[in-house]
Amino acid sequence: MSAIADVARLAGVSKSTASRALSGHGYVSAQTRARVEDAAAQIGYVVSSNASSLVTGHTRNVGVVIPYITRWFFSQVLEGIQSSLIAAGYDLTLYRLSEDETQRRRIFDYFLVRKRVDAVIAVGIELSPQEVTMLHSLGKPIVGIGGEVEGISTISIDDVETARRATEHLLSLGHTRIVHLGGDPDEQMDFRVHSQRLTGVTQAMDAAGVTDGMHFQPAPFSIPGGYATGLSLLADPRSRPTAIVAGCDEIAIGVIIAARQLGIQIPSQLSVIGIDGHDLAEMFALTTLEQFPSRQGIRAVELVMERMLDAADSPARAITMPVHLTVRRSTTAPPKPSAG
Amino acid sequence: MSAIADVARLAGVSKSTASRALSGHGYVSAQTRARVEDAAAQIGYVVSSNASSLVTGHTRNVGVVIPYITRWFFSQVLEGIQSSLIAAGYDLTLYRLSEDETQRRRIFDYFLVRKRVDAVIAVGIELSPQEVTMLHSLGKPIVGIGGEVEGISTISIDDVETARRATEHLLSLGHTRIVHLGGDPDEQMDFRVHSQRLTGVTQAMDAAGVTDGMHFQPAPFSIPGGYATGLSLLADPRSRPTAIVAGCDEIAIGVIIAARQLGIQIPSQLSVIGIDGHDLAEMFALTTLEQFPSRQGIRAVELVMERMLDAADSPARAITMPVHLTVRRSTTAPPKPSAG
DNA sequence: CTCCCAACTGGAACCGGTTCCATATGCGCA
DNA sequence: TGCGCATATGGAACCGGTTCCAGTTGGGAG
Numbered sequence: 001m002s003a004i005a006d007v008a009r010l011a012g013v014s015k016s017t018a019s020r021a022l023s024g025h026g027y028v029s030a031q032t033r034a035r036v037e038d039a040a041a042q043i044g045y046v047v048s049s050n051a052s053s054l055v056t057g058h059t060r061n062v063g064v065v066i067p068y069i070t071r072w073f074f075s076q077v078l079e080g081i082q083s084s085l086i087a088a089g090y091d092l093t094l095y096r097l098s099e100d101e102t103q104r105r106r107i108f109d110y111f112l113v114r115k116r117v118d119a120v121i122a123v124g125i126e127l128s129p130q131e132v133t134m135l136h137s138l139g140k141p142i143v144g145i146g147g148e149v150e151g152i153s154t155i156s157i158d159d160v161e162t163a164r165r166a167t168e169h170l171l172s173l174g175h176t177r178i179v180h181l182g183g184d185p186d187e188q189m190d191f192r193v194h195s196q197r198l199t200g201v202t203q204a205m206d207a208a209g210v211t212d213g214m215h216f217q218p219a220p221f222s223i224p225g226g227y228a229t230g231l232s233l234l235a236d237p238r239s240r241p242t243a244i245v246a247g248c249d250e251i252a253i254g255v256i257i258a259a260r261q262l263g264i265q266i267p268s269q270l271s272v273i274g275i276d277g278h279d280l281a282e283m284f285a286l287t288t289l290e291q292f293p294s295r296q297g298i299r300a301v302e303l304v305m306e307r308m309l310d311a312a313d314s315p316a317r318a319i320t321m322p323v324h325l326t327v328r329r330s331t332t333a334p335p336k337p338s339a340g
Numbered sequence: 341m342s343a344i345a346d347v348a349r350l351a352g353v354s355k356s357t358a359s360r361a362l363s364g365h366g367y368v369s370a371q372t373r374a375r376v377e378d379a380a381a382q383i384g385y386v387v388s389s390n391a392s393s394l395v396t397g398h399t400r401n402v403g404v405v406i407p408y409i410t411r412w413f414f415s416q417v418l419e420g421i422q423s424s425l426i427a428a429g430y431d432l433t434l435y436r437l438s439e440d441e442t443q444r445r446r447i448f449d450y451f452l453v454r455k456r457v458d459a460v461i462a463v464g465i466e467l468s469p470q471e472v473t474m475l476h477s478l479g480k481p482i483v484g485i486g487g488e489v490e491g492i493s494t495i496s497i498d499d500v501e502t503a504r505r506a507t508e509h510l511l512s513l514g515h516t517r518i519v520h521l522g523g524d525p526d527e528q529m530d531f532r533v534h535s536q537r538l539t540g541v542t543q544a545m546d547a548a549g550v551t552d553g554m555h556f557q558p559a560p561f562s563i564p565g566g567y568a569t570g571l572s573l574l575a576d577p578r579s580r581p582t583a584i585v586a587g588c589d590e591i592a593i594g595v596i597i598a599a600r601q602l603g604i605q606i607p608s609q610l611s612v613i614g615i616d617g618h619d620l621a622e623m624f625a626l627t628t629l630e631q632f633p634s635r636q637g638i639r640a641v642e643l644v645m646e647r648m649l650d651a652a653d654s655p656a657r658a659i660t661m662p663v664h665l666t667v668r669r670s671t672t673a674p675p676k677p678s679a680g
Numbered sequence: 681c682t683c684c685c686a687a688c689t690g691g692a693a694c695c696g697g698t699t700c701c702a703t704a705t706g707c708g709c710a
Numbered sequence: 711t712g713c714g715c716a717t718a719t720g721g722a723a724c725c726g727g728t729t730c731c732a733g734t735t736g737g738g739a740g
Contacts, residue, residue: 003696014720019698026699027717031720050394051696055725059390061433069419070619075410080533082409083434086443091451093401094434096422103426111431114389116401224623257623260600279410283564283597344725354690359728366729367688389724395695455696 002043009212011039031176051322053115061091063117065107069096070251071170071292072251072278077123080297080315088305093117097125108134119304121145123297127152130274141307143300147192154309155293155300157291159193161324166245166273166289169325173209173333175271178205181229181255182247183219197247197275219251223291226254230298234262234270242334243271249278249288254329256284267332285329296321343385346480362387366479373497386472393455401431402644403445403457407464409436411552411561411632412590412618417485420637428645433457437465437552448474459644461485463637466532467492476540484641487532493656496639497631499533502663503540506585506613506629509665515583518545521595522587522678523568524558537615559591564638566594574602574610582674584610589618589628596624607672617666625669636661 008018010274013032019038020026028036035091039045046158053059062085068074077092089103093116095107108131112120120135124146127135128201133143144154163180180201198216205215219229226246234240234255246252252274256266273279275289286332299321353372360366361376368376379385391401402425408414413680418434425432426546433456435447450470452460460475465484467475470493475482484494503520510518520541538556538581545555559569566586574580574595586592596606604610614621617630639659647654 004698005696013696016721017719019556020719023698027719029718032718033397046450046453046455048394048696049392049456050399051725053697053725054388054390054394054696054727057725069422070411070415072410075415079436082434083438086436086447086451091456092434094422094432095427096419098423111384111426113386114388116389116431124407128348191683223620227623254623257597283567283695285593344728345726355727356691356729360689361700362691363728372688388726392728393695394697394726395728397695567695580692 001044004045004047005204006043007036007040007045010043011036011254014032026100028320032247049294050083056116058118058308059091059116060089061093062301063093063112063120064094065095065097065112065120065122065125067097069094073096073146073248073276074123077297077300080294081121081123081301082297084301088301091117106183111115113138113231119308121297121300121304122149122192136340141304143303145296145300148318151316153303153318155296155303155321157237157296157320157321157323158204159196160200162289162291163197163245163247165200165205165206165323165325166275167201168285169327170206170243170245170271170272171210173205173243173271173331175334176210176212177241177334178215178245179233179243180216180247181219181226181233181251182216182245193325194247201245219247219254221248221250223250223257225252225326227258228254230255230258231262234259234264240264243331244273245330246274247270247273249276249281249286252282252286252288252330253280254277256286267330268333271334273331273332275323281326281329287331288326289326290324290326291321342385344385344387347376347379347385350383351376351528357609368571375481393590397455399431399456401433403433403435403452403456403460404642405435405452405460405462407437409434413486413588413616414463416633417637417640420634420635421641422465423634424638425626428641430458439583442554444568452537453478458648459483461637461640461644462489464533481644483643483647485636485640488658490655493643493658495643495661496637497663498660499536499634500540500543502615502631503585503627504539504544505663505665506541506615507541507544507546509613509627509667509671510583510585510611511544512671513583513611513671516548516550516552518550518583518585518589519581519672520556520585521559521566521573521591522556522585523561534587534664538612541585543555559587559594561588561590561612563569563590563594565599566591567598568594569597570598571602574599574604580604580610582609583671584613586612586614589614589616589621589626591671592626592628593618593620593624596626607670609675610655611674613671615663617664621666627668627671630664630666631661632664 004018004075005015005275008015021028021033022040064081066074082092091266097104117139122144127149142152145150148154181277182198215235219225220290244255246255252272255272259270274286274288277288281288344358345355348355358376361368361373362380404421422432437444437452459481461589462484467489482492482493486496488494521554522538557573559565584595586595595612599606599610606612614626614628617628621628
């Protein structure tokens with residue numbers, strides 16, 4: 001309702017002085033500033049961010065593009081981004097990217113373009129080269145989380161390395177009959193995470209010279225997915241592996257529940273290792289490689305801020321975040337073969 | 341980069357005609373419109389939403405205030421809101437309200453006021469009368485989800501009724517030794533949900549004349565919370581109840597996992613019913629009262645749109661959403677007393 | 681044949697801030 | 711004493727749209 005002109009009138013100064021007093025730019029005497037601030041408080045004045053953005057060109061608003069809101073990893077990342085942004089005085093505008101190609105294009109061609117956001121953080125999304133150039137042509141920083149994209153700064157863990165370490169943990173305990181229950185590499189949505197983790201497992205197995213049999217089975221990236229796949233995989237005691245590398249903690253937890261239901265003791269009869277550091281991992285005593293998604297979100301905001309303030313033109317960086325092996329009670333040495 | 345003046349120049353018309361052609365307001369001949377649209381497409385013109393909002397007074401942006409992003413209920417609601425808003429051509433600006441009072445005030449006094457949002461949806465937040473008046477004084481619609489607030493339109497389930505129905509389901513199966521594992525009513529954050537569900541359970545128990553012993557035990561609203569509380573509650577076979585009404589599905593699932601670990605058969609030795617309709621309920625064969633949170637989000641957007649377009653001044657409504665009892669295999673008649 | 685109104689277009693004001701420029705004052709330094 | 715600079719303030723232009731108002735044209739009604 002009240003505009004800066006009202007504040008200026010009440011304080012007995014010009015619009016420009018009122019603006020300087022409130023925004024802190026330029027010279028204003030201490031007593032004038034106080035008078036203007038009093039006047040503003042008195043009539044409950046708040047800047048119109050539209051008018052302000054219109055002339056300054058920046059909005060103090062960051063767009064976040066994300067494919068899922070309800071999945072653990074993504075909601076954690078979002079939470080990290082949100083808390084960092086609000087602390088820095090920025091708004092967060094949320095765009096959920098569905099599989100629908102039309103809607104995706106709409107978000108990029110329409111929503112992100114209207115000078116509403118100062119920067120874009122893309123989580124778990126493989127941007128096309130056109131999308132990258134489009135966003136770049138707006139002169140806005142872009143940061144990706146969860147995979148490397150040509151031409152933009154990204155934050156991610158080394159998925160190959162992480163999966164390899166998980167596998168090596170089992171190998172070092174003496175396991176050789178290891179199955180990787182991971183995401184289907186043919187699924188487009190998850191940004192090569194699936195295929196990279198599979199690669200890591202394969203590398204570790206190859207390096208250890210373990211080459212017999214089928215070591216990979218696809219599973220949906222969820223607890224029910226791991227449960228259903230686990231039930232069928234573990235049903236036959238003769239073909240059963242001694243250890244499982246799950247593509248994510250959700251799958252691992254599903255497998256543990258399935259194993260319990262089948263009466264399989266963990267870890268004495270079956271070791272399970274996950275990747276993620278899920279909230280439920282501790283409760284299931286799950287050994288896992290923790291990646292700290294909310295920290296990734298925080299780091300992304302730092303990067304975005306850095307590019308907005310100082311180093312707008314510095315080259316794109318690919319930052320690899322550390323992971324941490326947390327050993328709990330879901331992994332141990334394989335059972336002695338009772339009858340060979 | 342390119343402004344509407346550039347489009348107008350290229351199309352050989354005035355700014356005002358270009359604006360009319362692109363926005364669709366007022367008279368423009370078909371061929372002029374076509375020329376303007378071509379020109380706009382040619383130089384990649386997109387409206388500046390700031391400039392537009394500045395004069396029209398609305399932003400096509402809705403603020404969502406929410407206390408948690410990672411909890412199941414809230415992320416589901418958020419997803420529903422997001423998909424509806426994007427379909428209606430609206431942006432969503434996300435504010436996560438932490439327990440921190442300073443930050444809460446900052447969001448209300450600063451972020452929400454700057455004419456950036458056309459409306460506010462508050463999820464699971466008990467707004468103070470001051471906050472309600474403040475938001476109302478901005479002339480912006482507010483809709484609440486998850487509890488009734490004086491003076492604003494709200495969408496919620498009837499928590500008392502829902503908890504009563506859950507309890508009645510167990511009573512009708514013949515249970516009398518029923519424990520309610522619910523949220524601590526002293527916790528402020530969750531908007532009286534805890535105390536209302538407790539009330540519903542108590543009402544059903546009273547109506548059935550079941551009055552012996554301790555029927556309520558507080559538990560954190562999470563799977564690990566239900567698990568830990570379940571382990572201690574169920575440890576002693578003599579004091580063990582025959583049925584549990586969980587305050588939410590997360591608690592119910594935690595209890596089921598605890599029971600399995602203790603070797604307690606579900607449902608033959610222990611019936612468990614939840615409230616929510618969680619993603620994992622089916623996998624755990626959990627009988628539950630489903631509340632469809634994403635539909636609540638969708639409904640909230642409908643309400644907000646309604647108030648923005650047609651009925652800005654119609655009286656506040658409290659909409660109660662239906663819940664649905666889904667019976668699975670976690671509930672049955674109580675075990676026959678073997679000795680006693 | 682007028683008259684009137686709908687259809688169409690351009691000019692200018694306006695939304696609410698920020699910032700450039702001009703002007704004024706006071707103080708330190710040559 | 712005079713010059714120059716830092717400090718302080720007001721006036722006016724400007725950001726990029728939308729909308730009001732005035733003016734022109736053409737066609738149907740009276």
